[in-house]
């Protein structure tokens with residue numbers, strides 16, 4: 001399938017790289033519309049894809065168009081290519097906060113797919129939730145699933161409301177994890193470890209713990225109990241985390257991010 005990109009930035013490159021590595025599309029079948037000359041040259045040279053300084057040729061050449069511009073650039077894109085897509089073409093938007101209805105109104109087209117990826121997509125470890133309009137064909141749904149699975153895990157939902165939840169949990173999620181990782185590295189330094197050693201220990205501990213939950217399929221609480229000896233060091237630390245309200249604060253953080261995402265979508 002011929003695939004086009006409107007915007008050739010960080011997320012577009014992540015999807016492009018995954019798609020080509022995963023064999024979902026060949027470089028010759030991809031065209032990217034991107035205003036920055038240096039960026040166009042880089043993408044053409046690095047990936048061998050077609051590039052254009054305007055979006056019209058991208059729309060004409062592509063069965064599926066990936067919309068990967070910042071939210072504030074959407075009105076310009078609507079003015080540029082709104083009404084230019086034909087039946088049988090579809091648009092996959094990854095633009096944060098842009099709802100199916102506004103994308104469909106702006107593009108004057110009903111073949112809309114909306115996806116919410118996250119930054120680990122850049123290394124093929126992303127989490128993407130997506131939905132699409134009922135008019136999107138089975139072939140385009142399969143292609144969407146195939147593209148998104150090359151940048152990590154993907155989940156299809158049939159109700160757009162879940163994308164506000166994905167925004168709060170998986171799209172903002174890396175920031176929560178980075179905050180915890182940074183604090184643990186600092187903690188290692190506080191108790192006397194060299195920073196590089198602390199960093200290495202924290203990264204492997206987080207990676208190993210996530211893999212243990214995933215591979216054993218056990219409840220995280222059960223695995224936590226297995227680390228916690230009666231009267232031991234872990235029990236002491238866990239009590240401090242409970243007293244500080246850490247579990248409740250994480251729930252509150254996701255709750256307020258969810259409400260904010262809903263509010264932004266209403267503006």
Ligand SMILES: NC(=O)c1ccc[n+]([C@@H]2O[C@H](COP(=O)([O-])OP(=O)(O)OC[C@H]3O[C@@H](n4cnc5c(N)ncnc54)[C@H](OP(=O)(O)O)[C@@H]3O)[C@@H](O)[C@H]2O)c1
Pocket residue numbers: 006007008009010011012033034035036039055068069070071073076077094095096097116117118119171
């Ligand atoms: N990063 C994430 O984790 C994440 C997660 C979920 C969703 N998203 C969404 O993904 C989208 C892209 O994010 P990003 O981080 O990849 O942004 P980015 O690196 O800024 O990429 C956007 C690119 O589009 C170009 N552009 C601007 N106006 C254009 C136009 N009219 N036609 C064609 N191209 C145009 C920009 O050029 P200029 O530099 O000249 O503006 C830039 O190169 C955003 O809407 C973001 O909300 C990102």
